[in-house]
Amino acid sequence: MRSALRTSMAWLHTWTGVVTGALLFVVFWMGSLSVFDQEIDRWMMPATRLPAAAAPLSLDRTIRPIAESLVSGAPAWTVTLPGERMPAYQIGYTDAAGQYVRRHVDPAAGSLLPAAGTHGASGFIFPFHYQLHIGWKDVGYWLVGLAGMATLVLLTSGVIIHRKLVQDFFRFRPDKQLPRTSLDLHNLSGVLFLPFHVAMALSGLFIFWTIYFPWPVTLPFGGDKAALMAAAYGNVTRPSSGQLAPQASLDAIVRDAQARWAARHGAPLEADVVRVSGARDAAGVVTVRSLFPQDGVAMDRGVAVYDGGTGRLLHDHEAGPVRKVHAFLSGMHFIQFRHWTLRCLYFLGGLAGCVMIATGFLFWLETRRARHEKLGLPGVALVQGLVTGVVTGTILATCAFLLSNRLLPAQAAWGGVARAELEMWAFFLVWLAGFVHAWLRPRQAWREQALGTAVLALAAVAANAIGTRGGLLAPGLPGNGAVLGVDCMLIAVAGVAWLAARGIKRRKQGRADRRVPVAGQPLSAQGGRHE
C-alpha cells in the first residue's frame, strides 16, 4: 500500500516538476528579486536616490498641484508617501492611453523629478512574479496560480517519496557524481525551507482570492464583487455628480485618519497611500490607507474614506476576521514591513526554491541522459535546452535588463518603443537568445551562459558607477545604501556564476579523464558515462 502510494507520488512529483518546473523557476526567481524591489528601483532610477527629508511636504500645497498638472482629466490619482525604502513621493495615475504612469517628487525640494524612463523592479520584475506580463484574460495570473498549486503538489509528493527524510536531513555530498549531489541539494533546500515554500505558495494563492476563487468569495454577497471589495477592503465608490465642488484639505484628512487609527490600535499607525477619486467633483472621494504598516506583518490595517469636497468621514473600515487572516497572509507574502533580517532571509528562502527547482531538473536529466541517448529519445535534449534557457537564461536576461537600464540614453526610443519598453525588450531578447543558444550548443550552454552572466553583472556594476557617479564610487553618498546593496548583489551573482562555470569545466575535465580507457578494459567497465 505504502509502496503503491510512493510509486504514484513519485510519478506525480516527476512529471509535475518536469512540466511546470520552468514556470516555477521564473516565478521563484522574480519573487526572490521582488523582495528587494525598492532597492533595485533606486538602482534603476538614479533621480530617486535621495536622502530622507527632514519634514514631510504638504499634500495640499505641493503634491496636489503637481498631481493635477500631471493627470489632466484622469478620474483618479494616488500618492504613495515616502518611507524608509522609498524616499520620494510617488504619484500614480492612468494616462489617456490607458497606461499606468508613475512620477516622483523630491521630498526635500518639493519638485517633480524627471520621468524615470524605466519600469524598474516594481514595474517589471514584481508584476512578472505574479502575472508574467500576460494581461490577456488574466492568463498570466492563472499560470502563476497553477504554479502555486503545482508547488504545493510537488512539496507534498516530495515529502511522501523521500525515503530517508530523517537520515538525509543534513546530508550533502559535493564530491559525488552530479546526480547524487543534485539530489542532495534538492532534498536539502526542499526539506529545510519546506515551511517557507508552503507558506509562500499558499499565501500567494490567497492574495488573489478574487481571481482564483471568485465563486466562493462572492457567494455571501450574492455574486456582487463590488460588495465584496467594500466589505473586505473598505472600498467606497460614488458615481460622478457632474457638479464642481471645492476640495477638502488632504493634510487634514490624513491627520484625522491617523488619529482615528492610533485611538483604535493604541499605537501610532502611519498613512502611506492617499487616493483621490473624482477630484473637484461634488461626489469625489479621498481614501487614506495604511497599506503596509512597518511594525507588523498584517497589511491594510487602516482604511478611512472621506468626502473629497467636505472632508467628512464616509467610512472608517474595520476588517472582519476572514479579511484579517487574508491581510496577515498577504503581508507575510509582500514583506513590505521594516525587518531587514527577515527581508534577507526571504531572499535566501526564495533562492533556495530556485536551487530546489534547478537541482530537481538536473537530477531528472542526469538519471535519464544515458538511456535517452542510447534509445535515441529526444526528452533529455529538449528538457536540457528548456532548463538551461530557464535557469541560466533567466539570470542572464535579468543582468541584461539591468545593464540596458544603465546604457540606454535618457531619451532613448526606437520605432515608437519608449525607453522603459526597450529595457523589457532587452530582457526578452536575451532570454530568447538563451533558449536558442541552449538548444544549439547543449554541451557548452551552461558554462557559456554562466560566464555571460558574470560578465553582464560586472558590466552593470561598472556602468552604474561610471554613469551615475554613485554605487561603488560613492559609498558614503546619502541615499546610496540601496544602490550599494544591489551592486554587491550583482558582484555576488558574478562570483557565483564564475565559480559555477569553473566547476562545470572541472567536472567535464574529470569525466574526460575517467573516460581514457585502461588497456584491455572496455569504457563501460570503468564507470564511464557518455555526456
Next chain:
Amino acid sequence: MSDAMTMIGAAGMLTLAFAMLALTQDVHWTRVTGGAPVLARPKRRRIRALAGIGLAAGLALCLGGHGAGFGSLLWALLSGATGVAVAFLLAWYPGLFSGLARVLAGNRTR
C-alpha cells in the same frame, strides 16, 4: 536585550541544536570524529531531546524579541538557513564539529 542580540542568540541556538541532531546520526558522527565508536542509543536520545529544547529555545527567543508575527517567520526561516549551513559545514569542514562531538561523547560510548 536588543532585537539583534535575540536574533543572533536564536541563530546560534538553532545552529547548535541542528549540529547536535546531525551528530546523533552515524554517518555524520563517523565523518566528524574520524571513526570513533558511535553514540549509545540512550545517549543519542538524550542529545536529541536536548536539541529539541534548543530548537524550542530558539523559537522562544524569536517570539520574545520580535513578537508573534515576525518571530514565527524569523524562526522558520532561521531554521532553514542554519540547517543548510550545518549541512554545508558538515560536508566541507567536518572538523569544525569535532569539539562538540567530544563534548557529546563524554566518557560513555557504545
